[in-house]
Amino acid sequence: QSVLTQPPSVSGAPGQRVTISCTGSSSNIGAGYDVHWYQQLPGTAPKLLIYGNSNRPSGVPDRFSGSKSGTSASLAITGLQAEDEADYYCQSYDSSLSGWGVFGGGTKLTVL
Amino acid sequence: QITLKESGPTLVKPTQTLTLTCTFSGFSLSTSGVGVGWIRQPPGKALEWLALIYWNDDKRYSPSLKSRLTITKDTSKNQVVLTMTNMDPVDTATYYCAHPTPLYCSGGSCYYFFDYWGQGTLVTVSS
Numbered sequence: 001q002s003v004l005t006q007p008p009s010v011s012g013a014p015g016q017r018v019t020i021s022c023t024g025s026s027s028n029i030g031a032g033y034d035v036h037w038y039q040q041l042p043g044t045a046p047k048l049l050i051y052g053n054s055n056r057p058s059g060v061p062d063r064f065s066g067s068k069s070g071t072s073a074s075l076a077i078t079g080l081q082a083e084d085e086a087d088y089y090c091q092s093y094d095s096s097l098s099g100w101g102v103f104g105g106g107t108k109l110t111v112l
Numbered sequence: 113q114i115t116l117k118e119s120g121p122t123l124v125k126p127t128q129t130l131t132l133t134c135t136f137s138g139f140s141l142s143t144s145g146v147g148v149g150w151i152r153q154p155p156g157k158a159l160e161w162l163a164l165i166y167w168n169d170d171k172r173y174s175p176s177l178k179s180r181l182t183i184t185k186d187t188s189k190n191q192v193v194l195t196m197t198n199m200d201p202v203d204t205a206t207y208y209c210a211h212p213t214p215l216y217c218s219g220g221s222c223y224y225f226f227d228y229w230g231q232g233t234l235v236t237v238s239s
Contacts, residue, residue: 002158033223034215034223036215036225036226038159038226044231045208045229045230045231045232046159046208046226046229047229048225048226048227051213051215051225051227052215052225057227089158089159091159091161091225091226093223097175098175099221100161100172100174100175101161101224102161103151103158103159103160103161104158105158106157106158106159
């Protein structure tokens with residue numbers, strides 16, 4: 001059971017916009033810790049998608065964006081493409097775990 | 113260009129000790145601020161951050177697994193080794209090593225994201 005809660009699955013049709021939430025508490029996201037997002041394509045290692053709540057590494061399309069507010073963060077994907085079908089994980093830190101890093105439970109994105 | 117690769121046994125027996133090696137290139141663990149982390153992922157489940165080692169030999173462990181984990185580095189070989197004792201079938205997972213980059217440092221602690229990952233190695237615990 002992760003301290004960061006994500007919906008198990010989301011879906012959308014090609015071209016649509018989807019959002020994935022990452023809900024925490026006052027000891028992690030709400031404490032001011034930044035949130036990072038990773039994309040894991042089937043059978044591959046995770047890939048950094050968003051760092052520092054809303055920053056995209058070089059090479060990540062601007063269809064992907066992140067935000068944070070209060071005790072939650074969100075990943076938005078616009079112009080959904082078939083290749084976006086993957087698992088997505090949020091990551092932050094938790095003061096109740098002595099500042100240790102934590103991942104969300106992951107969200108499976110299905111492109112219909 | 114940063115690359116990392118995990119190596120180690122694919123099968124271990126319950127109660128045995130697992131030893132995994134991460135061999136990396138493109139950065140040096142003798143450079144200030146640099147570290148290497150280990151993350152695992154049971155089949156079909158979420159990621160779990162296990163351990164981190166820094167250039168200055170500072171080590172951090174998951175609070176829930178701290179008693180079973182040891183992380184060490186060999187700077188001359190560009191390797192980081194993770195050992196996990198008393199393996200159990202629930203430890204069956206793909207184990208990844210990854211390069212952390214600090215977003216910022218505050219109060220003596222740095223807060224990282226993982227920008228480069230190894231391909232992972234699947235370790236099965238079974239008798």
